[in-house]
Amino acid sequence: MSDNEKNTAAPAVDSGEPAFRYNAAMAQGIEERWQQYWDEHGTFWAANVNGDLKDGEGRNAEGRKSYFAMDMFPYPSGKGLHVGHPLGYLATDVVSRYHRMKGENVLHAMGYDAFGLPAEQYAVQTGQHPRVTTEQNIANMRRQLHRMGLSFDDRRSFATIDPGYVRWTQWIFSRIYDAWYDPEATNPSGSKGCARPIADLVAEFESGIRAIPGHDGKVWNELTAVEQTDVLNEFRLAYISKSPVNWCPGLGTVLANEEVTAEGKSERGNFPVFQRELRQWSMRITAYGHRLISDLDTIDWPEKVKLMQRNWIGESHGASVHFTVETPSGDQDMEIYTTRPDTLFGTTFAVVSPEHHLLACVPDAWPANTPESWTGGYATPKEAVTAYRRAAEAKTAKDRVDEAGEKTGLFTGLYAINPITGAELPLFTADYVLMDYGTGAIMAVPGGDQRDYDFAVKYGLPVIYTVQPLPESGDDLSDYEGKAPFVSHDGIVINSSVDATRADGQPLSIDGLRVDDAIAKVNAWLEQAGVGKGTVSYRLRDWLFSRQRYWGEPFPIVYDEDGVAHLLPDEQLPINLPDVPDYSPKTFDPEDAESNPEAPLSRNEEWVKVTMDLGEGPKTYYRDTNTMPNWAGSCWYYMRYLDPTDTEHMVEKDEYDYWMGPDRGNGRSGGVDLYVGGVEHAVLHLLYARFWHKVLFDLGYVDSAEPFHKLFNQGMIQAYAYTDDRGQYVPAAEVEEGPAGADGEPTFTWNGQHVNREFGKMGKSLKNIITPDDMYENYGADTFRLYEMSMGPLAESRPWNTRNVVGGMRFLQRLWRNVVDETTGEVRVSEDEPDLKTLKLLNNTIADVTVEMEGMRPNTAIAKLIVLNNHLTSLDAVPRAAVEPLILMLAPIAPHICEELWNRLGHAASLAHESWPVADERYVGQDTITAVVQIKGKVRAKLEVSPDIDSAELERMALEAVADRLGGKTPRKVIVKAPKIVSIVPAE
């Protein structure tokens, strides 16, 4: 910036104000000028190791520590931003600017997550192509973010809809499709289980090393193409299957489990969701269940999010046990799953889910003496189970939730044999047993499980208690008889022995053992007896990956005339979306469970039907007309920041290792150094991204097992909203606060009428939106940034209160005035050495603020900077040596005004890469410290002492100071923590 440009900040137009006062108008001028400077100078360009992005603001990457700070990228909706949205962006920007000043090479950029439902809906509403509206929205969002002064490397921005990006999303899909999970192989981080190319599996089938499931004894090359496809489909990590899925007629698409709420509604739109058997794409995320849990221990994430992921994956350790079921067509095997094999002696009946295959074998007549309540009034078991199954199918997820706790079920007419005791157990079917968890069959232990207990009570089944509380808990088993079942995992097993009289079993007794030991012993017995073994079960289901929507990535898959799927070669990528006559989804009456999904892409026949040569000569193929879910693009975007211009690789290895690799001298396990975003993605995006990353890690494309090293969840900015007496929202900005009423609560009025205050989100319909643009106009971006960063801890949610913003503005005004004369515009700092008091405060502030910045606590950093600035304000002349470090420390938070002041103080270049101030140890600490003398914890005296006073001296002074209170007696105990505390326990 040239000298004559330097003092162009507009003088205040407001009459009566000094011409060079820092106000909103001046702030705007300063901010726009510095934003232009940063753009022109590439101030925030980060240097890559290789390639087109090697130059970063004249610096290179070599020998510099890297730091990658990232936000969860935004969804560019048509609504634009309100002040709540950028909190996380401001936090990462402050961190990025701070790390830059510590000399690190900082990668900080922003992309756009631009496929998905809302963009499509908005486009349908406005009658424009989603690409048009989406790109408009991105442009608007870019402008709003730029005006905030965020220090992005703009060369690295992209959107997930860019063909150059879609190409690699499809490429990753292809790698996942072309991979299988080998549970016996060792992955690159040394644990068991690893994705391998599908070609390895084919080679194993061909050579006969591995038996071909479902084709015992056959040779691979003798199988038909369709048979081969079907076999491989059972292994691929991305596969098509006909299975029960969540069908949402209101949205016209199927949804993943994670996108369905507990009430059985779609997360978007809140439409009913039905279970339907449909042929859809899934990803085998369940194969990674264990690693997704165990690797949580290697990353620095909030415990809350780790817990949510653990719960969602729901790993449970138990046993599968084989029961024999006597049917009219002979004995059948029934495998059950239980987490409590120690209670096998307490099982009194068995239950299978209504979809269970055993129900095909029910007898023609009820056994003699079948109680009326077991038959449901049906003449035969066959009629009963058929009717029950039909009723279960008709239930929506919501019905099931509503009924939870209320047990229904019917007897099957069959009996199952307990393999340990030989007992004959009546077999029921009931919908409280789910087909897709465990094995779809359970042994019921009403003495140990609330649900089984409820069922037993309803159908008059016996209850056996086999676990009693540990003696020290003082409980008595009889307390539980006939009441709630006893479910504790801490306990001693009783009534659980069989002797050797059972012909087919060994004797077994677990009486007197603690539950955990009993489980181990039973599992060992089951295994040697060949009737079961310890197993692991997951709540997590495979990830349903296809959607019947237009605005998403097409699958790189075509089908031949036989319906065999073929992966398109990488050279054909990206497969772009075709123009279709109508890109709106085919939606239905939300309650119409019988409707069928219809993909919009199927409307373009020219696109669907293609002729190409996939190695067997030119043939006709049909494209897959599904699109990928919105999550696909966000599963890997962090890697694309490393070089979005790279047309050769998804991400190049050298760049990956420099920015995200493990062991970069920072002791981290690898991945993005800091990832900031809302907690709402705890089990969606964050789980999916970890899964993809692990597949790519196993296959050797990336060198760290986890994508995000440190995760931080920023809180939500909340707001007040006001309703009138009819319950209508009124504009919050026009509401006036009155004095507190009789109940101590303030009253609120709008246009003279009384209104009620609510507390919650910021939203258009609540009429309480405040936009960043409002802030720029009234205060400027720096004050806006300062306010958001000072409101409270970043992780906490808190209410927005525009009235409080002025505090930050005043701070910046005082700082400005400390450097610039408000009437003349001249710089007025003193070149003299600061006095001792100022030096002490300055260096203590540097030490403290550095700690706060490291801990991501800008709110407390700001408080300390205000204290320092207030002190400088009280001086006759502000020393340059004190105000310059203050400016540098404030720069990450309020960068524009700091750049301006730095420039006016005579520095030619931006301060973005200036060194962060280092405290001079000679001035850190206090001259004297207030030592507190406590008697029984109450403060009784205060002493001004030297910080390095010795304990004996301090004790003597303390005892003297409170001598009259001790009444001449020698204290029982004196604790001295020099130099701060002397705590005295007086004699009785």
Added chain:
RNA sequence: GCCCCCGUGGCGAAAUGGUAUACGCAGCCGACUUAAAAUCGGCCGCUUCGGCUUGCGGGUUCGAGUCCCGCCGGGGGCACCA
């Protein structure tokens, strides 16, 4: 129902187990001003002036906002997962 997090002035909030209420807002007093705004300086938990105070009741400790147990209130996650 199970699990997790959070309760501090009128408000947003500070406090490695060690002087509770830093910093900001609002409010009050004063200076400057014909006046107002802005600015600058001071005050700002309750109190019967003994003390009492971090939602309530216990506990551990010389000492608890902070650690432990039990309640109450608010928020979030999961929910027939055997």
